[in-house]
Amino acid sequence: MKTLIPLHRALLGLGLGLCAWGWSDAQPPAPMARAGENVQDGASAKAEAQPVVVPFKMLPSNHMVVELKLNGKGPYRFIFDLGAPVTLVNGKTAEESGAIPKNAPRSFMMGVRGEGKAEKLEMGDLQASEVPVIVMDHPALKALSGILGRPLVGIVGYTFWARYKMTIDYQAKQMTFVPIDFEVRDLMKDLPERMSGSKKRQTIMLAPRSLWGLTVAEPSDGLSSRGVPIEGVVPGSPAETAGLKPGDILMAIDGRWTSSVADSFDAAQTIAPGKTVAVHILRDGVEVERMLTPAEGI
């Protein structure tokens, strides 16, 4: 991050940029948002069993709309977006609700105003505090508002919904939320590091916690492959006990696809020794399910 700050400042002078994102560095870091602290009536931990129901509406454009209040102001119409890693509010609404100071800088492109914070965000009976928001005038929201004739002022993203265990039911047009204790990762902190960080490939060790008795190879039939060919099955191993044979194609372990050697390790490492799981193989073109219990060992 540090290396980017002078860059931001320098570019400010040139007037070429979108907005002075560098300013966010001067602000105290936003507290790591943690859930469990934000249920209605402060009923925090006890609420695990009591999901809060929030209705939503579908737009003709196939987007989900929820109504919410920011710092007691509103209600405002937001798009609920599982694909958005940040929560976003337009400039006018951010100012009105105090999520950003009125004198926050403006930029030419898309009205980007920087990072703000909603002290209180209410969605139905759900209440969250200290939700970081990005303030900008999203062109797609503007366009949608225009077409539909009613304003949409923001997008509810990861920084809000990752605080909850939730269900989305399109048929009932409602969501349910139960607060959980989950560290909501602050993208705004990690991102500059990732962008300016070393371009070295990270190595991730794939460590199965259990012994299966299998060796698998990379598939030879590319994208049409249905799994990894089993090269070896150790005599007396859990794999042999389960009836696997060399030449079988391993398709899935416990519902996870094994489409490469790394995939197979990935799937195997989620299974604890002694846990019995379904393994899907392809033998002579026929899909077969076997139950396998991996052993403790190395």
Next chain:
Amino acid sequence: MNRQFPIRPRALVLAMLALALVLDEAPPTQAQQPPAAARDPQIGQAFPVPYRRTLTNHYLVRARINGQGPFNFLVDTGAPALFIGTAVAKKIGLNPEAGEFWTAVDRFDLEGGIKLTNLKARVEDPFQLEGMNALGLPGATIDGILGFTVLARFKMEFDPRSDRMTWTRLDYEPKEPFVPKDPADRQAPAEVQAMNMLGPAMKLAAMFLGKQPEDLKQPQGVLGMALKETGEGNTLAVQIAQVWPRSAAHQAGLEPGDQLVSLGKQSVHSLQAAHEAMAQVKPGDPVEITIQRGADRLERTVTAGPGF
């Protein structure tokens, strides 16, 4: 590296991330409930869908398109339809017909057991994906987007602490958004078109910043011995329960009943310690191992093998 270039990559990326909302080029129309088609046998079934969270806080699931793949798809309630990137479409021979907005997908299988048939997809590179992929920001290539026309077929349960979502198939066939027949009528609003400039801008930024490479996944090596813990407290120890034929452990002459003293110079008094000692061992790596057999303390070097 020279960082003096007239682009604000961070601002661009933020704009891009914020814009996971995908707006179709088509104006919206009234939603329509389709006539009940042949009942899908998966209706009412719940599927555990494995997912991964990217470094950019995006949630990816894997899909096979017409039996080919797997490909990474972004779960995105902010997208109105199913989007498949042009590179993937080309790879699997999914060719959009000239003048047609939608491309038919016969089969669409999701990891976890969901099977969908006769879908319509838009073959396109939404600029959000183009830009993020160019910079390698998510840590994995995103090949497409699962939007409303796929997601609305399910009741989705999602707990960020779990490594799977649960999707229950509903008796509901959502319709694609209406698209005008004449391509000339499909112009997106000017602001949205302007937004599409972000993709190329990100690619340009990537030329200066460089692309973040995808992580390398390295399988661990295996020694081929089943273990068990014996004793407790101060007497807690790890004993070899079984030695697999032709395994590294077998070749080193290890036997059931031998007690592990150390692995790779780390002393081992618990199963957890044994796993930790193996954490960085790759197939082919030598591993020094000390065992206690009766009154004898033996030292051996074994070569880790492949597999699990």
